Amino acid sequence: MDRIDRNAPIGVFDSGVGGLTVAREIIRQMPDERLVYFGDTARLPYGSKSRATVIRYSQQIIRFLKTRKVKAIVVACNTASAYALEAVERDSDIPVIGVIRAGARTAVHATQNGKIGIIGTVGTISSGIYTEVMKQLKPDIEVTGKACPLLVPLVEEGLLHDSVTDEIASRYLSELKGRYIDTLVLGCTHYPLPRSTIRRLMGEDVTLVNPAYETAMELKQLLAGSSLTCDPGLPEDGKYQFFVSDLAEKFTSFATSILPEEVKETRQINIEEF
C-alpha cells in the first residue's frame, strides 16, 4: 500500500444524504482528514432495488471516487454495504469498508441476553448479511431483522415527531419487542434521525447501536494500521468536497444542517458516465 498517498482524501458514498451521518462521525473523530462525499440523488433510494443494480451503481461510484484520488472508500449506505461490499472490495486496490461489520461487532459485544434486532431497508434485511456476520462472531446469537420501508420517506418528509411516524414505527418494532431483544442495530443511515421515537418505543433497557460511529472508529484504526493517517495541518481549502448526481442545492442545505460546518458548494455530476 505504500504507493497510496496518505494525504489523499477519504471517499464516502451513499444513495443520498443518509451517509452524511457517517461523514459527520469521520469529521469528528479525524478532524485532520480530507473527505470526498458522493450522494446518488438521481437514482435513490437503493433500499428497494435489486442486488445486481446496487452493485452496478456502487461500482460506478467507486470509479468516480477514484478519479478524485481517494486513499480509502467508506460505503456509508447499509444497502450498498449489504449487497455490493464484497464485489467492490474484490475490484479495489485501496481499502474499502462498509457500515455493517462495525455495527454487527458492536451489537454482538453489547448484548447480554444474546438476542439482537436489526432494522433496515428491504435490501439490507433480505440480504441476511447482519445475521451472517453476527453468527460468525458468536454462533449461538439470535438475530431478528425487520425491514422498515416507510421510515425513510417519513423522515424525509420531516415527520420526525409525528403521530403517524409513531404509529408506523410501533408496528415495525412490535415484532422485535416480542422477541425480547436487548440490542437494536439502526441498520439504515436515516434511522439515527428518529432515534428518540425508537428509544421511547423500545424502552430504556434496549441498547441502540448506530453503525456510523463504529464505522468511523474502524476507519481510524484501518488508516493508522496501514500508515495512511494524514499529516496534521493540511490546507483547509477544499478539505471537504461534495458531489451528487441530482439536486445539488437541496443537498447543500441538508448537509449544512447535519455537518459541523457550513457546506459551501455541492457539484453535480452524471454518474452514468463512470
Added chain:
Amino acid sequence: MDRIDRNAPIGVFDSGVGGLTVAREIIRQMPDERLVYFGDTARLPYGSKSRATVIRYSQQIIRFLKTRKVKAIVVACNTASAYALEAVERDSDIPVIGVIRAGARTAVHATQNGKIGIIGTVGTISSGIYTEVMKQLKPDIEVTGKACPLLVPLVEEGLLHDSVTDEIASRYLSELKGRYIDTLVLGCTHYPLPRSTIRRLMGEDVTLVNPAYETAMELKQLLAGSSLTCDPGLPEDGKYQFFVSDLAEKFTSFATSILPEEVKETRQINIEEF
C-alpha cells in the same frame, strides 16, 4: 407521417408500475393495438428528482422505445409529462403525448364552480403545468395544487385501507377542501389505487378526474386522425411487451394484477446504455 407503420406497437413509459393504469385503459379502449411498456424501476421515483434529470431519463427511454419501432409514445407518468414532454416532443418524429393535457381538459369541462384541485408529486405540482394548461383553456379558473409525497410509498407498501393512509391523505386534502373545489385531478398514476379513500375524504360532490382514461381517449383520436390505427386481427403473439430497468419478476406479478390478462414475461434492460 406516412412512413410510420400503423401496425407498429404503441410505446408507453413510466418511472415504474404506475403507468400500467394508463396501459390498461389503452388495452381496454383499443384492444387491437400492440403495446411496448417500459418501467424505469432502477431509477424510480421521478417525483422527487429535478427537471433536468427527468428530461435526461425520458430521452433515454424514448431512444430505447424507438429501437422497438413504436409508432407513437405515451408518457404515462405525470412527473415526466410535466417536466419532459416539451423536450421529447421537440426531438421526436413520431407523435408523443403526455397525461396532463387530457386530464386538465377534462377537469376544466367538469368543474361547475371554477375551482379545481390537483394532487401529484412534488415535481408535478412545482412545475405548475396543470395550472398553466387549465388557465390556457379557461383563464378565470382557480387551481390549487397539492404535492402528496407520502401517498406513493404508502400505496406501494399495500396500505390502501389503513388508518395511517387515511390520516396522511386527510392532511393533504384538507387544504383542497378548504378551497371548496368541485373537481380533483388525480395527478399521479398511483392515485387511482387509493381512490376510495380520496372519494370518502373529499365527499360525493367532488368529481375525481383520472387522466389515464382521458389519455387513452386522446391517443385513440390521435391515431385515428393520423391514420395510424392498426389493422384488426394482428397476430396475438408478442402483442404486449414489457421492459424494466430492474426487478423484472416483481414487475411481472404486479402487472398481472393490474392488467386484464396475465403478463408472461418482463425483460430487464440497462437503460443507461441508451
